[in-house]
Amino acid sequence: MAQQVLILGIGNVLWADEGFGVRCVETLADQWSFPDNVKLLDGGTQGLYLLPFLEEADVLIVFDAVDYGLTPGTMKIVKNEEVPAFMGAKKMSLHQTGFQDVIATAQLMGYCPDELLLIGCQPEELEDYGGGLRDVVAAQIPAAIEIALDRLAELQITPTRGEGDKSNLADPSILRSAYEDGRPSEEEAYRKGDDRFLTLSAK
Numbered sequence: 478m479a480q481q482v483l484i485l486g487i488g489n490v491l492w493a494d495e496g497f498g499v500r501c502v503e504t505l506a507d508q509w510s511f512p513d514n515v516k517l518l519d520g521g522t523q524g525l526y527l528l529p530f531l532e533e534a535d536v537l538i539v540f541d542a543v544d545y546g547l548t549p550g551t552m553k554i555v556k557n558e559e560v561p562a563f564m565g566a567k568k569m570s571l572h573q574t575g576f577q578d579v580i581a582t583a584q585l586m587g588y589c590p591d592e593l594l595l596i597g598c599q600p601e602e603l604e605d606y607g608g609g610l611r612d613v614v615a616a617q618i619p620a621a622i623e624i625a626l627d628r629l630a631e632l633q634i635t636p637t638r639g640e641g642d643k644s645n646l647a648d649p650s651i652l653r654s655a656y657e658d659g660r661p662s663e664e665e666a667y668r669k670g671d672d673r674f675l676t677l678s679a680k
Contacts, residue, residue, distance in 0.1 A: 479514040481516075481535050481536070482516070482536045482632065483518060483530055483531065483534035483590070484502060484515065484516065484517050484518070484538045484540075484625060485502070485518050485520045485538065486498035486500070486501050486518070486519055486520060486540045487521065487540070488521070489522050490521075492604070492606060492608070493603055493604070493608035493609065493610065493611060494600030494601055494610055494611055495542055495603055497541065497542040497598050498540035499647070500610060501540035501618055502517050502540060504622060505517055505622055505625070506640065506642065506646055508622075508638065508639075508640075509626075509639070510638075510639050510640065512635075516534075516642075516645065517645060518646075519646045519647045524576065524579060525582065528582060531580075531588065531590060534590040535591050536594075538628060540596050541576075541597050542603075543598070544599065546599075548599065549599050549611070550599060550614055551598070552597070552621065553597050553599070555594075555595040556593065556594055556595070558593075560594075561577050596624050598617045598621065599614075600614060601613050601614055
Protein backbone atom coordinates (compact mmCIF):
# COMPACT_ATOMS: atom_id res chain seq x y z
CA MET A 478 0.00 0.00 0.00
CA ALA A 479 1.31 3.43 -0.96
CA GLN A 480 2.42 5.75 1.82
CA GLN A 481 0.02 8.58 2.54
CA VAL A 482 1.77 11.96 2.31
CA LEU A 483 0.44 15.22 3.73
CA ILE A 484 2.04 18.41 2.40
CA LEU A 485 1.04 21.16 4.78
CA GLY A 486 1.51 24.91 4.66
CA ILE A 487 0.99 26.72 7.95
CA GLY A 488 1.05 30.37 8.95
CA ASN A 489 -1.03 33.52 8.80
CA VAL A 490 -1.09 35.22 5.39
CA LEU A 491 -2.30 38.46 6.99
CA TRP A 492 1.11 39.11 8.56
CA ALA A 493 3.58 39.45 5.68
CA ASP A 494 6.22 36.66 5.76
CA GLU A 495 4.09 34.58 8.13
CA GLY A 496 2.32 33.44 4.98
CA PHE A 497 5.37 31.69 3.48
CA GLY A 498 4.20 28.14 4.20
CA VAL A 499 0.71 28.71 2.85
CA ARG A 500 2.06 30.32 -0.31
CA CYS A 501 4.36 27.34 -0.91
CA VAL A 502 1.42 24.94 -0.91
CA GLU A 503 -0.54 27.25 -3.20
CA THR A 504 2.35 27.33 -5.66
CA LEU A 505 2.64 23.54 -5.58
CA ALA A 506 -1.05 23.23 -6.42
CA ASP A 507 -0.65 25.72 -9.28
CA GLN A 508 2.23 23.83 -10.86
CA TRP A 509 1.85 20.13 -10.03
CA SER A 510 -0.79 17.42 -9.96
CA PHE A 511 -0.17 14.63 -7.46
CA PRO A 512 -1.37 11.04 -7.17
CA ASP A 513 -4.20 10.22 -4.76
CA ASN A 514 -1.87 9.31 -1.89
CA VAL A 515 -0.60 12.91 -1.66
CA LYS A 516 -2.76 15.61 -0.07
CA LEU A 517 -1.98 19.33 -0.21
CA LEU A 518 -3.44 21.37 2.65
CA ASP A 519 -3.49 25.03 3.63
CA GLY A 520 -3.33 24.56 7.39
CA GLY A 521 -3.33 28.27 8.16
CA THR A 522 -3.50 28.67 11.93
CA GLN A 523 -5.94 25.83 12.56
CA GLY A 524 -3.97 24.14 15.33
CA LEU A 525 -5.63 21.03 16.74
CA TYR A 526 -8.17 20.99 13.91
CA LEU A 527 -5.32 19.54 11.84
CA LEU A 528 -5.17 16.33 13.90
CA PRO A 529 -7.44 14.25 11.64
CA PHE A 530 -5.19 15.02 8.69
CA LEU A 531 -2.09 13.91 10.60
CA GLU A 532 -3.84 10.72 11.61
CA GLU A 533 -4.19 9.76 7.94
CA ALA A 534 -0.55 10.52 7.03
CA ASP A 535 2.57 8.36 7.03
CA VAL A 536 4.79 11.24 5.89
CA LEU A 537 4.29 14.90 6.82
CA ILE A 538 6.04 17.67 4.90
CA VAL A 539 5.54 21.13 6.41
CA PHE A 540 6.31 24.52 4.89
CA ASP A 541 6.54 27.39 7.37
CA ALA A 542 8.23 30.68 8.19
CA VAL A 543 10.42 29.90 11.19
CA ASP A 544 12.57 32.32 13.17
CA TYR A 545 15.90 30.49 13.31
CA GLY A 546 17.73 33.72 14.12
CA LEU A 547 19.37 33.68 10.69
CA THR A 548 19.62 36.13 7.78
CA PRO A 549 16.17 36.80 6.25
CA GLY A 550 15.44 34.38 3.42
CA THR A 551 17.74 31.66 4.78
CA MET A 552 16.30 28.17 4.35
CA LYS A 553 16.72 25.47 6.96
CA ILE A 554 15.54 21.86 6.88
CA VAL A 555 14.63 20.03 10.08
CA LYS A 556 13.62 16.38 10.30
CA ASN A 557 11.69 14.00 12.52
CA GLU A 558 12.15 14.36 16.29
CA GLU A 559 13.88 17.76 15.89
CA VAL A 560 10.80 19.38 14.34
CA PRO A 561 8.80 20.12 17.53
CA ALA A 562 11.86 21.57 19.26
CA PHE A 563 12.61 23.93 16.38
CA MET A 564 9.03 25.12 16.11
CA GLY A 565 9.00 26.04 19.77
CA ALA A 566 12.51 27.42 20.14
CA LYS A 567 11.50 31.00 19.34
CA LYS A 568 7.78 31.44 18.84
CA MET A 569 6.78 34.08 16.34
CA SER A 570 3.05 33.66 16.71
CA LEU A 571 0.30 31.53 18.13
CA HIS A 572 0.31 29.22 15.11
CA GLN A 573 3.69 27.77 16.04
CA THR A 574 2.59 27.00 19.58
CA GLY A 575 -0.54 25.47 18.09
CA PHE A 576 1.36 23.24 15.73
CA GLN A 577 3.64 22.06 18.51
CA ASP A 578 0.48 21.00 20.31
CA VAL A 579 -0.74 19.19 17.22
CA ILE A 580 2.43 17.12 16.96
CA ALA A 581 2.55 16.42 20.71
CA THR A 582 -1.08 15.33 20.76
CA ALA A 583 -0.64 13.12 17.70
CA GLN A 584 2.38 11.48 19.34
CA LEU A 585 0.48 10.97 22.58
CA MET A 586 -2.40 9.32 20.75
CA GLY A 587 -0.08 7.14 18.71
CA TYR A 588 -0.83 8.40 15.23
CA CYS A 589 1.86 10.95 14.49
CA PRO A 590 3.29 10.43 10.99
CA ASP A 591 6.40 8.24 10.90
CA GLU A 592 8.35 10.93 9.07
CA LEU A 593 8.35 14.69 9.65
CA LEU A 594 10.09 17.16 7.35
CA LEU A 595 10.01 20.89 8.13
CA ILE A 596 11.05 23.17 5.27
CA GLY A 597 11.47 26.53 6.97
CA CYS A 598 12.42 30.00 5.82
CA GLN A 599 13.70 32.83 7.99
CA PRO A 600 11.22 35.74 7.74
CA GLU A 601 12.16 39.36 7.17
CA GLU A 602 8.94 41.13 8.20
CA LEU A 603 6.14 39.98 10.50
CA GLU A 604 4.66 43.28 11.69
CA ASP A 605 3.03 44.46 8.45
CA TYR A 606 -0.66 43.62 8.90
CA GLY A 607 -2.21 43.00 5.51
CA GLY A 608 1.24 42.79 3.97
CA GLY A 609 2.50 40.31 1.43
CA LEU A 610 5.69 38.27 1.36
CA ARG A 611 8.90 40.24 1.23
CA ASP A 612 10.97 39.64 -1.90
CA VAL A 613 13.78 37.81 -0.11
CA VAL A 614 11.29 35.33 1.35
CA ALA A 615 9.11 34.95 -1.75
CA ALA A 616 12.27 34.16 -3.74
CA GLN A 617 12.74 31.00 -1.66
CA ILE A 618 9.42 29.41 -2.66
CA PRO A 619 10.90 27.59 -5.71
CA ALA A 620 13.79 26.22 -3.62
CA ALA A 621 11.40 25.07 -0.89
CA ILE A 622 9.24 23.30 -3.47
CA GLU A 623 12.27 21.57 -4.97
CA ILE A 624 13.18 20.17 -1.55
CA ALA A 625 9.68 18.73 -1.19
CA LEU A 626 9.72 17.30 -4.72
CA ASP A 627 13.12 15.70 -4.12
CA ARG A 628 11.78 13.96 -1.02
CA LEU A 629 8.73 12.77 -2.93
CA ALA A 630 11.01 11.39 -5.64
CA GLU A 631 12.86 9.41 -2.95
CA LEU A 632 9.47 7.99 -1.99
CA GLN A 633 8.93 7.11 -5.67
CA ILE A 634 6.11 9.64 -6.00
CA THR A 635 6.11 11.41 -9.34
CA PRO A 636 3.75 14.35 -9.90
CA THR A 637 2.80 15.63 -13.34
CA ARG A 638 3.10 19.20 -14.56
CA GLY A 639 -0.10 21.16 -14.43
CA GLU A 640 -2.65 22.46 -11.96
CA GLY A 641 -3.44 20.10 -9.11
CA ASP A 642 -6.16 19.65 -6.52
CA LYS A 643 -6.99 22.95 -4.81
CA SER A 644 -9.93 21.73 -2.76
CA ASN A 645 -7.96 22.02 0.50
CA LEU A 646 -6.62 25.52 -0.15
CA ALA A 647 -7.97 28.84 1.08
CA ASP A 648 -10.76 30.79 -0.55
CA PRO A 649 -9.62 32.24 -3.89
CA SER A 650 -10.00 35.77 -2.53
CA ILE A 651 -6.95 35.36 -0.27
CA LEU A 652 -4.73 33.39 -2.62
CA ARG A 653 -1.48 35.25 -3.16
CA SER A 654 -2.21 36.87 -6.52
CA ALA A 655 -5.61 38.23 -5.46
CA TYR A 656 -4.45 39.21 -2.00
CA GLU A 657 -1.25 41.04 -2.92
CA ASP A 658 -2.42 42.57 -6.21
CA GLY A 659 -5.59 43.90 -4.61
CA ARG A 660 -3.86 45.31 -1.55
CA PRO A 661 -4.25 49.08 -0.98
CA SER A 662 -1.17 51.21 -0.45
CA GLU A 663 0.04 52.07 3.05
CA GLU A 664 -1.19 55.62 2.52
CA GLU A 665 -4.69 54.30 1.75
CA ALA A 666 -4.74 51.72 4.54
CA TYR A 667 -2.78 52.49 7.70
CA ARG A 668 -1.28 49.18 8.83
CA LYS A 669 -0.16 49.85 12.36
CA GLY A 670 -3.60 50.46 13.84
CA ASP A 671 -6.40 52.92 13.23
CA ASP A 672 -4.83 56.40 13.28
CA ARG A 673 -8.15 57.88 14.42
CA PHE A 674 -8.05 55.64 17.48
CA LEU A 675 -4.36 56.39 18.09
CA THR A 676 -5.06 60.13 17.93
CA LEU A 677 -7.85 59.84 20.46
CA SER A 678 -5.67 57.68 22.70
CA ALA A 679 -2.89 60.26 22.62
CA LYS A 680 -5.29 62.86 23.95
